[in-house]
Amino acid sequence: xxxxxxxxxLVLLLAAVLVAVEAVAIIVAWPKQAAEAAAGAETxxxxxxxxxxxxxxxxxxxxxxxxxxxxxxxxDSARNTLTLKTGKEVRLQAVVSCGSGSILEEPGGKRTxxxxxxxxxxxxxxxxxxxxxxxxxxxxxEEGKEIPKKQEERLEAGVLGDYALGFGDGYFIHGxxxxxxxxxxxxxxxxxxxxxxxxxxxxxxxxGTRIYIY
Amino acid sequence: xxxxxxxxxxxxxxLPVFCVLCLSFPAWGGDQTASLQNRLAKQELLLxxxxxxxxxxxxKSKMIxxxxxxxxxxxxxxxxxxxxGDAPPLGPxxxxxxxxxxxxxxxxxxxxxxxxxxxxxxxxxxxLKDMPSRFTLFLSxxxxxxxxxxxxxxxxxxxxxxxxxxxxxWVPLKNLxxxxxxxxxxxFDISLEKKEDGQAVYWALPEGIKGLVFxx
Numbered sequence: 001x002x003x004x005x006x007x008x009x010l011v012l013l014l015a016a017v018l019v020a021v022e023a024v025a026i027i028v029a030w031p032k033q034a035a036e037a038a039a040g041a042e043t044x045x046x047x048x049x050x051x052x053x054x055x056x057x058x059x060x061x062x063x064x065x066x067x068x069x070x071x072x073x074x075x076d077s078a079r080n081t082l083t084l085k086t087g088k089e090v091r092l093q094a095v096v097s098c099g100s101g102s103i104l105e106e107p108g109g110k111r112t113x114x115x116x117x118x119x120x121x122x123x124x125x126x127x128x129x130x131x132x133x134x135x136x137x138x139x140x141x142e143e144g145k146e147i148p149k150k151q152e153e154r155l156e157a158g159v160l161g162d163y164a165l166g167f168g169d170g171y172f173i174h175g176x177x178x179x180x181x182x183x184x185x186x187x188x189x190x191x192x193x194x195x196x197x198x199x200x201x202x203x204x205x206x207x208g209t210r211i212y213i214y
Numbered sequence: 215x216x217x218x219x220x221x222x223x224x225x226x227x228x229l230p231v232f233c234v235l236c237l238s239f240p241a242w243g244g245d246q247t248a249s250l251q252n253r254l255a256k257q258e259l260l261l262x263x264x265x266x267x268x269x270x271x272x273x274k275s276k277m278i279x280x281x282x283x284x285x286x287x288x289x290x291x292x293x294x295x296x297x298x299g300d301a302p303p304l305g306p307x308x309x310x311x312x313x314x315x316x317x318x319x320x321x322x323x324x325x326x327x328x329x330x331x332x333x334x335x336x337x338x339x340x341x342l343k344d345m346p347s348r349f350t351l352f353l354s355x356x357x358x359x360x361x362x363x364x365x366x367x368x369x370x371x372x373x374x375x376x377x378x379x380x381x382x383x384w385v386p387l388k389n390l391x392x393x394x395x396x397x398x399x400x401x402f403d404i405s406l407e408k409k410e411d412g413q414a415v416y417w418a419l420p421e422g423i424k425g426l427v428f429x430x
Contacts, residue, residue, distance in 0.1 A: 025386035028393055031297040052248050059255035063284035066262045074287065078342045078417040101340030104323040114320070119420065121265040121282055144326035185339040214267055214280055214287050214418055 072210040073173070073201065075191055077117045080183050082173075082193060084204055091204065094197035095182045096173075099189045106141055113138045115188045118171060122211040126166035127202065131174060132157045138188070161195060163202040167211050173201065247430065253304050254428050258284070261306060261424060268306075269418075269425035271359065273297070273402070280418050288418060290411045292404050293364050296381070299389045299400040300356075302427040307353040309423045312416065314349035347412030351419065356398040357427060361416075363409040377403075402427070 071091070074083045077098040084092040099117035106112070135154045140147045148154055161175010176182070176192035186192075191213075193201060254270075261268040262284040270279045276292040321338040351359040360381070365374040385401050392399035406412050419425075 021390075022383060022386065025390040026382075029298040029386035029389035031299065032301045049248055052252050056248070056252045056255050059252070059259055063255065063259050063262050066283040067285040068283065076288070078414055100321075100338070102321045102323050102338065104325070107325060120267055141325050142323055185341050212267075212282050212285070212287060214282070 068210045070209070071204045071206075072212065073205065075117070075211065075213040077119065077185070077213060080185060082191065082197070082201070084201055086204075092197060092200050094193055094201070096194075096197075097176065097178075097182055097184055097186050097192040099187050100185050104138055104142055106137075111137075113188075117187070117189050117191060117213060118169070119213050122167040122171075122213065124165050124205050124207055124209040124211065125168050126164075127205070127207065128164045128166070130157075130162060131160040131164035131172070133159050136170065161193075161198055163198050165202065165205055165209075173211075174198070250304070250428060250430050254426065254430060257305055257426055261426070267423060269423060271295075271402070271404075271425065271427040273302075273427065273429045275430060278404070278415060288414065290406060290415055293407050294403075294405045296403040297400065298381075298385050299392075300398055301429065302357055302400050303355050303398070304428065305426075306424045307355055307357055307427060309351055309419055309421055309425065310354055311352040312349055312419070312421060313352060314346040314416075316346060318344045318346065342410075342413055342417055345413035345416040347406075347409040347416070349412070349416055353425070353427070356392060356400065358401045359427075360401065360403045361406065361412055362404070363406050363412045400427075 069087050071084065071086045074085060075081070075096065075098065076083075080096050080098055082092075082094045082096045083090055084094075099115045102115050104113045104115070133156045134151075135156055137147050159177060160172065161177075164172045164174040166172050171190055173191045173193060175195055175198045178186070178192070179194050182192065182194055258268075258270065258281075262281070265282075267280060267282045267287070270281065271277075272279070273295050276295050278290045278292065279286055280288040318340055320340055348362045351361065353359065360377075362374075362377065363370075365371045381403050389399045389401070406415070
């Protein structure tokens with residue numbers, strides 16, 4: 001009987017300790033206010049509050065001024081959509097194809113490529129009519145072919161559509177032979193666009209046009 | 215109450231208080247909106263001046279916003295946001311790690327053996343549908359954002375019970391251990407309306423991206 005009582009007392013004691021620790025943990029973890037802000041400007045003073053509001057409005061204006069006013073391109077790589085905007089006005093929306101996210105390893109494991117469309121802010125750096133694809137090394141490795149030594153053996157015409165907009169590091173917004181795959185993530189990092197939309201984007205964009213990819 | 219007081223003959227008067235503490239919705243108090251908005255604008259200006267994408271988590275407005283140059287690229291509305299721990303630092307934070315039970319796996323392309331094999335096309339891409347909807351974002355400064363979709367159906371609801379137990383019991387203990395080691399800790403439980411929203415957040419926020427978490 002005594003052993004049972006002792007065991008029960010021990011279990012209760014342990015439970016009580018756990019509950020006490022948990023209670024202390026909860027009290028300690030209770031969300032705190034932003035002390036830094038509280039220590040900041042005193043908003044009870046009406047003049048100080050007005051000054052603060054005016055400063056905030058000026059800061060907001062400066063942030064707003066950073067957004068592009070001219071034509072710019074926004075690409076949603078998750079949904080494979082492209083939006084051409086001027087200021088806040090949407091001029092065109094298109095279904096595109098972005099990077100597949102696949103990995104290619106060179107036999108022997110010397111080099112690895114990850115076929116993602118890069119994210120961030122870019123600019124149109126080149127505009128090409130009737131572009132010719134200069135096949136990079138990975139294209140030959142993927143096809144199981146030997147990497148050519150001569151540059152002219154890398155050239156392939158007609159696969160990038162009628163126009164291409166280069167945005168750096170070998171990445172382009174270009175046309176496609178595989179329009180049935182638009183809307184799917186299938187590319188090696190470039191952004192493929194349908195013929196009609198590509199023409200409109202090419203005409204609206206100029207060197208320096210900003211491209212936002214997320 | 216008499217029942218609670220007399221379980222195993224012990225005094226459990228503190229239990230209701232404990233339960234209320236466990237279940238009550240944590241809130242941020244005080245009216246510092248104007249100074250917080252000012253602080254947010256200052257911090258956002260620093261981020262908007264760079265060519266990188268950045269995010270802002272608005273805790274009271276329950277919004278996650280992806281931006282570039284002050285322009286909103288995408289926004290997600292949360293159903294609820296709860297918190298434990300310290301107030302988040304009112305400055306830029308870096309997404310250090312994304313953690314999930316089943317992280318999406320990239321497909322490895324096998325070089326074609328011959329031209330015939332090279333001509334066959336297999337669509338094996340990493341797409342939005344492959345992203346997890348339940349994950350944790352570890353930000354610099356000991357900030358954790360637990361993102362999950364609103365539970366619909368039996369199994370997600372059962373899963374949420376486990377999550378709630380972890381959130382209400384385990385996270386405070388974790389906070390305590392951080393506090394004892396004099397480390398900053400803040401955890402936020404973000405419940406999104408749709409599973410797709412969680413997947414889009416996982417996709418849109420790559421490791422290394424900078425952002426702000428503000429009690430606004």
